[in-house]
Amino acid sequence: MSGRMFTPVLAKIRTEYFYFGAAGLVSLVAFAGLILVPALGSFSRPLEKLAAGVLSLFVLAALILVGLVIGFFVFYHWDSIGG
Secondary structure: OOOOOOOOHHHHOOHHHHHHHHHHHHHHHHHHHHHHHHHHHOOOOHHHHHHHHHHHHHHHHHHHHHHHHHHHHHHHOHHHHHO
16 A cells, blocks of 8 residues: 555545435435325225326425425525525
């Protein structure tokens, strides 16, 4: 070895990426636990479960779209929001 320190890959990732990743993981777990599992558990036939799963994905897409719109609004109006 030439005395050069090797940094692990995780040490090169900035902290906010861990926070965003954790928030995304928590959001997906909440979606699965609060929306997907009850929707699938409400039906007994496989075709009904498939339809409930597909409709749950539409709910997920709507939630993501609402989050993006709110985020864009905050980003666009940050000067007046931030004071």
